[in-house]
Amino acid sequence: MKIAVLGAGGMGSRFGLYLHRAGNEVVMIDGWKANVDAIRANGLKADLNGTEIVDRIPVFTPEEADKADMNADLIIVLVKAPQLEGILEAVKPLFKEDTHVICLMNGIGHEDVLKKYVKPENILLGVTMWTAGMKGPGSVELLGDGYVEIQELYPEGKEEALKIIDAFDKAGLRPKYSENLHYSIYRKACINGVINTLCALMDCNMMELAAMPYTADISRKIVSEFAACAAKEGVTLDQEEVNKAILVSCEPEHIGKHYPSMYQDLINNHRKTEIDYINGAISRKGKRYDVPTPYCDLITELIHNKEQFIGAK
Amino acid sequence: MKIAVLGAGGMGSRFGLYLHRAGNEVVMIDGWKANVDAIRANGLKADLNGTEIVDRIPVFTPEEADKADMNADLIIVLVKAPQLEGILEAVKPLFKEDTHVICLMNGIGHEDVLKKYVKPENILLGVTMWTAGMKGPGSVELLGDGYVEIQELYPEGKEEALKIIDAFDKAGLRPKYSENLHYSIYRKACINGVINTLCALMDCNMMELAAMPYTADISRKIVSEFAACAAKEGVTLDQEEVNKAILVSCEPEHIGKHYPSMYQDLINNHRKTEIDYINGAISRKGKRYDVPTPYCDLITELIHNKEQFIGAK
Numbered sequence: 001m002k003i004a005v006l007g008a009g010g011m012g013s014r015f016g017l018y019l020h021r022a023g024n025e026v027v028m029i030d031g032w033k034a035n036v037d038a039i040r041a042n043g044l045k046a047d048l049n050g051t052e053i054v055d056r057i058p059v060f061t062p063e064e065a066d067k068a069d070m071n072a073d074l075i076i077v078l079v080k081a082p083q084l085e086g087i088l089e090a091v092k093p094l095f096k097e098d099t100h101v102i103c104l105m106n107g108i109g110h111e112d113v114l115k116k117y118v119k120p121e122n123i124l125l126g127v128t129m130w131t132a133g134m135k136g137p138g139s140v141e142l143l144g145d146g147y148v149e150i151q152e153l154y155p156e157g158k159e160e161a162l163k164i165i166d167a168f169d170k171a172g173l174r175p176k177y178s179e180n181l182h183y184s185i186y187r188k189a190c191i192n193g194v195i196n197t198l199c200a201l202m203d204c205n206m207m208e209l210a211a212m213p214y215t216a217d218i219s220r221k222i223v224s225e226f227a228a229c230a231a232k233e234g235v236t237l238d239q240e241e242v243n244k245a246i247l248v249s250c251e252p253e254h255i256g257k258h259y260p261s262m263y264q265d266l267i268n269n270h271r272k273t274e275i276d277y278i279n280g281a282i283s284r285k286g287k288r289y290d291v292p293t294p295y296c297d298l299i300t301e302l303i304h305n306k307e308q309f310i311g312a313k
Numbered sequence: 314m315k316i317a318v319l320g321a322g323g324m325g326s327r328f329g330l331y332l333h334r335a336g337n338e339v340v341m342i343d344g345w346k347a348n349v350d351a352i353r354a355n356g357l358k359a360d361l362n363g364t365e366i367v368d369r370i371p372v373f374t375p376e377e378a379d380k381a382d383m384n385a386d387l388i389i390v391l392v393k394a395p396q397l398e399g400i401l402e403a404v405k406p407l408f409k410e411d412t413h414v415i416c417l418m419n420g421i422g423h424e425d426v427l428k429k430y431v432k433p434e435n436i437l438l439g440v441t442m443w444t445a446g447m448k449g450p451g452s453v454e455l456l457g458d459g460y461v462e463i464q465e466l467y468p469e470g471k472e473e474a475l476k477i478i479d480a481f482d483k484a485g486l487r488p489k490y491s492e493n494l495h496y497s498i499y500r501k502a503c504i505n506g507v508i509n510t511l512c513a514l515m516d517c518n519m520m521e522l523a524a525m526p527y528t529a530d531i532s533r534k535i536v537s538e539f540a541a542c543a544a545k546e547g548v549t550l551d552q553e554e555v556n557k558a559i560l561v562s563c564e565p566e567h568i569g570k571h572y573p574s575m576y577q578d579l580i581n582n583h584r585k586t587e588i589d590y591i592n593g594a595i596s597r598k599g600k601r602y603d604v605p606t607p608y609c610d611l612i613t614e615l616i617h618n619k620e621q622f623i624g625a626k
C-alpha cells in the first residue's frame with residue numbers, strides 16, 4: 001500500500017514506522033523543520049519498549065509534498081488540530097482520484113475540515129489507544145501496548161476500512177473494526193475534555209488532579225454536557241462508565257504521574273492546544289442543538305486565555 | 314465610643330487607627346500571633362500615604378478577649394471569611410446587651426453567620442472602598458483615598474447607623490449612609506467575583522487579565538449570574554455598568570498592575586480564600602432560587618481544588 005502519514009510526531013511516527021517495517025511504501029509529512037531535518041539526516045529513531053530502532057523513511061515538509069512523488073492509496077492524518085487545514089491544503093499533490101484518508105487525531109469534528117479537501121465517501125475515522133511521545137527532533141518513545149478502532153464515515157468506505165484493517169493488522173497495529181466509532185470518539189474526547197484541560201488549568205499531573213476535592217463533580221458536569229450533545233447525534237454515552245474510567249486512569253498504578261498532552265503543549269511547549277476540538281467542539285454543538293454547555297464553554301475560554309497569556313504559538 | 318475591631322490586617326488596622334486617633338476607646342483582636350506580638354512590642358505602624366505613624370492600641374488574640382476588659386458599644390468585623398465564625402465565638406466577653414456589630418468584610422452572606430452570635434436588629438453592614446495592605450507583622454500600608462457605605466440590616470438599627478456615621482466622619486473615614494447597601498454589596502462582590510478569581514486561576518495581574526481575549530465574555534456571564542440572584546432579592550444590578558467598571562479598574566492607569574487579594578491569599582500566602590462568600594455564595598443562592606449559576610459553580614470548584622493542591626491553610 002502507498003501510504004502518506006501526515007504528522008511525524010510521536011503517534012504519526014508509530015504508524016509510519018510500523019507500516020514501513022511491514023513492507024508498505026510510506027512517506028511522512030511534517031511541518032516542524034528541525035524534525036524533518038533530523039529524520040533525513042539520521043533516520044527516524046524510536047525507543048520501542050526499550051529496544052532502539054532506526055528506520056529510513058522518506059520525509060518532507062508540507063511545502064515539499066510534490067517532491068514526495070507519491071499517488072497515495074491512503075493518507076493517515078495525525079497532526080495537531082490547529083495544523084490540519086494548512087497541511088491538507090499543502091499535500092494536494094499526494095492525492096489521486098481514489099485516495100482514502102483516515103483521521104486518527106484526538107477530538108471531535110475533524111471530519112468537517114476533512115470534507116473540504118476529501119470526497120466524503122473516501123473519509124474514514126479512527127481512535128487510537130496507543131501511546132507515543134517525542135524525545136526530540138527525529139526521536140520518539142513508543143511504550144506499552146494499544147489498539148486502534150476504525151470505521152468508515154459513509155457506508156461506501158466500508159471496503160476500504162477492511163483493507164486498512166488488513167494492512168494495520170499485518171503491521172502489528174492491532175486494528176479493530178468498530179460498528180460505533182462515533183461512540184469511541186465521544187468517549188475519548190470526553191476523557192480528554194476532563195483530564196487534559198483540568199491538568200493544564202490546575203498545573204498538575206493526573207494523580208494530583210484526581211486527589212482534588214471537586215474533580216469528580218467537575219468531571220460529572222463535563223461528561224453530562226458531552227453526553228447531551230452526543231445524544232443529539234444518536235450516541236448514548238454511558239456517563240457512569242466514562243466518569244469511572246477518568247478516575248481509574250488517574251490512579252498512580254495507571255498513568256497517574258503522567259502530564260497529559262494538553263499540559264505538555266501549553267505549559268511545557270507553549271503551543272496552542274486542541275481545545276477547540278474537545279470542549280470547544282461541545283460548545284459549538286451545544287449552540288447548534290440548543291443544549292447548555294457552560295462548563296465546556298468556560299473551560300474553553302480559560303484555556304484560550306491562558307494560551308494568549310503565555311504566548312502560545 | 315468603645316470600639317473593638319476584629320481583624321488587625323490592613324483594613325482592620327486602618328479603621329482601628331483612624332478611630333483611635335479620633336479619641337475613641339479602641340481595642341483590636343487578631344488571630345495572627347506574630348502580628349499581635351509585634352503591635353504589642355512596637356505599636357501599630359502605618360505608612361499613611363508616605364507618612365510613617367505609630368499608634369499604641371491595645372491588641373489581643375481571640376483567646377485573650379476577656380483580658381480586653383471592654384463592654385463594646387460597637388464591634389467592627391474585618392477578618393477573612395473563613396475566620397469569622399471562630400472569632401465571633403471567641404470574643405463573646407466583649408459583648409454587652411446592646412453591643413452593635415458592623416460587618417465591613419468583602420463578600421455576600423456574612424450576616425447569616427453574624428445572626429448566630431448577634432441579635433439581628435443589632436447588625437449593620439457596610440462596604441469599604443478604602444484600600445489597605447500588610448507589609449508584615451504590625452506594619453500596614455494605607456494609601457490613597459476612599460469611603461465607606463453603611464446601612465442597618467433591619468430598620469431598628471438605623472439610629473445606630475447614624476451614630477456610627479458620626480463617629481466615622483469625625484475619624485476621617487468618609488462614611489455615607491446608603492439607602493441600598495445590598496446593591497453596593499452585590500456590585501463589589503461581583504467585581505471581586507470576576508477579577509480576584511480569574512487572576513488567581515490564570516496566575517496574572519489585573520492588566521494581564523483584561524488583555525486576555527475571553528475575559529470580557531467570562532465577565533458578562535459571571536455578572537449575569539450575580540444579577541439573576543440579586544434580582545430574586547429585589548436588587549436590580551446594572552450589568553453594563555458593572556462590566557464596564559471591571560474593565561476600567563484593570564486599566565494600567567488605575568490599579569491594573571495590582572495582584573488582587575485572592576491572588577495574594579492563594580498564590581503568595583497559601584491561605585484559604587473568600588471564594589465561598591463571593592462566587593460560592595452565588596452558587597448557594599442559585600440552588601435556593603432555582604437559578605443556574607454554572608460559571609460561579611465551576612470557578613468556586615476550581616479555586617477550592619487549587620487551595621487543596623497548594624496546601625492552603
